[in-house]
Amino acid sequence: xxxxxxxxxxxxxxxxxxxxxxxxxxxxxxxxxxxxxxxxxxxxxxxxxxxxxxxxxxxxxxxxxxxxxxxxxxxxxxxxxxxxxxxxxxxxxxxxxxxxxxxxxxxxxxxxxxxxxxxxxxxxxxxxxxxxxxxxxxxxxxxxxxxxxxxxxxxxxxxxxxxxxxxxxxxxxxxxxxxxxxxxxxxxxxxxxxxxxxxxxxxxxxxxxxxxxxxxxxxxxxxxxxxxxxxxxxxxxxxxxxxxxxxxxxxxxxxxxxxxxxxxxxxxxxxxxxxxxxxxxxxxxxxxxxxxxxxxxxxxxxxxxxxxxxxxxxxxxxxxxxxxxxxxxxxxxxxxxxxxxxxxxxxxxxxxxxxxxxxxxxxxxxxxxxxxxxxxxxxxxxxxxxxxxxxxxxxxxxxxxxxxxxxxxxxxxxx
Numbered sequence: 001x002x003x004x005x006x007x008x009x010x011x012x013x014x015x016x017x018x019x020x021x022x023x024x025x026x027x028x029x030x031x032x033x034x035x036x037x038x039x040x041x042x043x044x045x046x047x048x049x050x051x052x053x054x055x056x057x058x059x060x061x062x063x064x065x066x067x068x069x070x071x072x073x074x075x076x077x078x079x080x081x082x083x084x085x086x087x088x089x090x091x092x093x094x095x096x097x098x099x100x101x102x103x104x105x106x107x108x109x110x111x112x113x114x115x116x117x118x119x120x121x122x123x124x125x126x127x128x129x130x131x132x133x134x135x136x137x138x139x140x141x142x143x144x145x146x147x148x149x150x151x152x153x154x155x156x157x158x159x160x161x162x163x164x165x166x167x168x169x170x171x172x173x174x175x176x177x178x179x180x181x182x183x184x185x186x187x188x189x190x191x192x193x194x195x196x197x198x199x200x201x202x203x204x205x206x207x208x209x210x211x212x213x214x215x216x217x218x219x220x221x222x223x224x225x226x227x228x229x230x231x232x233x234x235x236x237x238x239x240x241x242x243x244x245x246x247x248x249x250x251x252x253x254x255x256x257x258x259x260x261x262x263x264x265x266x267x268x269x270x271x272x273x274x275x276x277x278x279x280x281x282x283x284x285x286x287x288x289x290x291x292x293x294x295x296x297x298x299x300x301x302x303x304x305x306x307x308x309x310x311x312x313x314x315x316x317x318x319x320x321x322x323x324x325x326x327x328x329x330x331x332x333x334x335x336x337x338x339x340x341x342x343x344x345x346x347x348x349x350x351x352x353x354x355x356x357x358x359x360x361x362x363x364x365x366x367x368x369x370x371x372x373x374x375x376x377x378x379x380x381x382x383x384x385x386x387x388x389x390x391x392x393x394x395x396x397x398x399x400x401x402x403x404x405x406x407x408x409x410x411x412x413x414x415x
Contacts, residue, residue, distance in 0.1 A: 002225030013041045015326060016097055016107040018087045020044025020072055022052075022399070023113035023301030023315035029077045029402030030323035041105055042076060042098065045086040049075045050141055053312050053387075056173055056348060058178035059138035059259075069141065075400050086194065087114070090273045092294045109296045109326045112275070112282045114267050116169055116302035116310060122263040128262070129237025129356060137260045146203055150257045151181045156193035157256030160242055161230040164202040164263040169302055170308075171313050172206065172345035172357065174198075174261040175215070178338050181260040182222035183350040185229070197253075199230040199244055207309075209361045210357055210377050211347070218349045218379075232260065270303060281305040286361070288335040289322050296329060298322050308361065309343030316340045316399050321409045337409040343368050354383035368406055 004139065015031060017024045020042045028040050028094045054068035085099040096106045101354030118139060120127050129135045136147040159181065163174040178198055185191035198219075205219070206212050219226060233250070234243040235258065243252045265271070275297060282299030283292050286306045291297035301312045302319040318339050325335035341361030346354045356376040360366045367376050374382055398405050 011041070011103075011194075012039075012106045012208050013081070013227075013328065014039045014107070015041075015109045015111060016105050017042045017113060017235070019084065019113035019115060020046070020076065020099060021048065021113065021115050021301065022312050022384045022395075023115075023303075023319060024111070024366070025049075025077065025400050026148045026315060026319035027073060027082050027111050027113060027300065027322050027326075029400060030319050030404065031326060031402075032079055033402035033404075034076055034323055034327055036079060039081075040079070041081045041083050041107075043083045043087050043099065043105070045084060045138070046074060047072050047084075047225075051392060053142040053346075053395075054392060055138045055141065056176045056180070057264070057388065058144040059136075059177055060348065060351065061152065061184070061221060062180075063146040065141065065145050067392070070396070075396075077400070077402065085291070086267055086269075092274060092277055092297060095136065095296065096314070100390070105201065108330055109298070110302055111322060112270065112297070112299045113301045113315075114262045114270060114303045116167070117267045119263045119265055123232055123260065124234035124243075125237060125284075126235050126260060126262070129235055130220065133237035133241055134256055135235060135237050135258045135260060137262065138173060139260075139262055147177060147181075147259060150183055154194060154257055155190045158195045158197070159257040159259070160253065160255045160256060161196070161198050161259045161261075162242075163198070163200045163202065164231060167302075167310055168261060168264045169308055170348045174200075174259070175206075176348045177259050178224065179218055179222070179347070179349045180351060181257075182218075182224065187351075193221065196224040199232060201229065201231045203228050206347075208357060208359045209398070210365060211357045214355045214378055215347065215349065235260070258400060266303065275299075279305065279306045279329055286341070288325050288337045289318060289339055290325055290329070290335050298326060306339070306341065308341040309359070311342035311343045311345060312395070313358075314342060317407050318411070319399070320404045320407055324409060336411045336413050338412055340410065341368065344368075346383060348382060348384075348387065349379050352380055352384050353379040354387050355379050356383040356386070 051068045057063040161178040266280030277283035284299040301315040319335040321339045324337035345357040
């Protein structure tokens with residue numbers, strides 16, 4: 001188990017990684033698997049590490065919350081120095097990162113994997129009522145169990161589910177919460193007495209058209225009212241009223257349960273830096289994940305500017321690309337490993353079945369398995385077993401340990 005260290009006034013490393021979440025730790029493990037001599041530091045302020053894809057299952061009454069959390073110290077790869085602190089600013093010209101406590105780390109290569117910022121406060125009244133008054137979210141470790149409490153207790157009334165403008169972590173997660181809730185109400189006989197609506201800031205149910213027919217079949221089965229181009233802007237928890245901005249103006253609706261997906265944006269310390277693009281994310285080449293202007297900087301995961309779905313599965317595919325290209329750069333070579341935009345969204349359409357959406361840049365389908373085994377465009381029991389049993393095990397025992405099962409990158413030199 002790794003013990004957190006304090007940075008000295010200035011500390012030198014081969015590689016500094018900002019962020020000890022999925023992308024950061026997977027990159028560290030993949031680097032060490034290729035070159036165990038590297039001096040690597042991970043900057044991460046949190047003491048807990050979360051398997052966030054599991055929170056959908058917590059909200060659906062499938063997982064206990066505790067199985068999605070481990071101590072950060074227990075998942076830091078052996079040989080990596082954990083700097084328990086928060087990054088504050090970058091100095092690319094000086095190859096340095098400054099922490100909030102004023103200490104500085106210098107590097108030969110920098111990897112930024114600091115995630116996406118959940119902007120709960122962007123919705124008026126939400127922070128004050130989240131976790132009570134029927135207002136919940138599977139995007140929080142603290143409130144995911146409250147989702148299941150509400151779902152299990154609701155026998156009649158109105159349930160609203162929201163999705164904010166992109167980009168967000170796992171664009172399918174807002175729907176996953178809704179489908180699992182509806183499936184429970186259907187099985188318990190309550191669905192006929194519950195009005196369900198999905199308020200989506202976008203104009204389509206899902207961004208890759210091949211998966212829409214299967215999803216629409218469940219929308220029809222559950223009797224869900226689809227409200228497109230509808231953005232949650234305010235919540236009055238005590239009165240149980242939600243206000244949405246729509247094309248015709250603002251609309252206020254009463255609810256008994258409100259599942260909120262918060263607006264999201266790049267972390268402020270990245271957005272205000274010279275390494276960010278106009279949207280605030282680390283400005284990287286979408287294939288090599290190398291910064292477009294600063295050659296010894298790389299970015300991956302939710303903090304990167306790549307136009308892919310922001311999912312843990314994307315980070316799993318990106319980490320080996322970053323590892324290979326960082327080592328190439330340190331050796332004076334050009335990056336050769338390529339990321340194809342792969343992302344995966346296991347859409348939990350009912351308890352026991354999943355539509356396994358796997359796709360890359362441009363919406364190209366990128367299935368991991370032959371269709372005779374798993375047809376990802378259709379709900380399958382085997383996909384549920386993959387989500388509920390296999391993927392969590394792969395995460396803890398594979399991805400975070402540098403074992404790149406089904407994640408080996410393609411190479412420019414091979415094409």
